[in-house]
Amino acid sequence: MKTQKNESPTKPAKATECQAQLALPVPEEKLPEPPSVLPLYTEGELTCRLPEEPRVLLAEEAFNQLFGWACSTNLEICCLGGVRREGSIFTVDRFYLLEQASGSVSTELDDEALTNLISKLIQEGKRYDASKIKCWAHSHPRMELFWSKTDAETCRTLLSDYLVSIVVGQDFNARCRIDIGGPVPVTLDRVPVSLEFGLDKALLEKCRKELEEKLTPQVTRWDFGKHLCEPREPIELQFDEQDLSLDEWPDSYQGLYGDEWGWG
Numbered sequence: 001m002k003t004q005k006n007e008s009p010t011k012p013a014k015a016t017e018c019q020a021q022l023a024l025p026v027p028e029e030k031l032p033e034p035p036s037v038l039p040l041y042t043e044g045e046l047t048c049r050l051p052e053e054p055r056v057l058l059a060e061e062a063f064n065q066l067f068g069w070a071c072s073t074n075l076e077i078c079c080l081g082g083v084r085r086e087g088s089i090f091t092v093d094r095f096y097l098l099e100q101a102s103g104s105v106s107t108e109l110d111d112e113a114l115t116n117l118i119s120k121l122i123q124e125g126k127r128y129d130a131s132k133i134k135c136w137a138h139s140h141p142r143m144e145l146f147w148s149k150t151d152a153e154t155c156r157t158l159l160s161d162y163l164v165s166i167v168v169g170q171d172f173n174a175r176c177r178i179d180i181g182g183p184v185p186v187t188l189d190r191v192p193v194s195l196e197f198g199l200d201k202a203l204l205e206k207c208r209k210e211l212e213e214k215l216t217p218q219v220t221r222w223d224f225g226k227h228l229c230e231p232r233e234p235i236e237l238q239f240d241e242q243d244l245s246l247d248e249w250p251d252s253y254q255g256l257y258g259d260e261w262g263w264g
């Protein structure tokens, strides 16, 4: 009872105000989540090292097929290729042109055509060739060499353990990437790509013999009659110390490199 007597006369009004506030929607405050990861090492940036730089080679047949198709139309073309891998060298031996719907800036592989190609190779007893199809190539007629969003999606769709992808222009230029599958997929872009060719050893030998028959070596001589290889007296170099003083240069060059030379 004593407590009631000591209450301030303003208290009922405050209580009403508090009740009104309670009726308002209370803003939801997000409580901090307890950490699920505790960083133990955060120095520097994530790095990726390659023990050997990968390279892609186009066998002569593959090169002729790819640029033969790409340079024969202003529409975008695509094809699949068989890859032979030795260490970090990936050689595309040949390409297969499939049924495809093509536009000037895009092309779509026919899924059924891809399945048919694999089945056909297996039926012909070329199971090994079918297992080697790990290259996808397409052209960018009259465009820069880059990977579009669609290109990247195609790479992901065709990727198994690895996929070599090549985009070519009509100027016999190409850009290459290798996608590697697994738990941490990796893309290596701007992989060096070259044409593989075999030297004609018989022709080289014929050229060498032809040179032996028709080339007479000439010895270059100085005007004063000594051959470059002949011993000669050493030339004594003499400098005046004043000539080597850097402080003297500005005055020495005055007049030599002045306005009268008309620079520019």
Ligand SMILES: [Zn+2]
Binding pocket: 138, 139, 140, 146, 147, 148, 151, 167
């Ligand atoms: Zn593309």
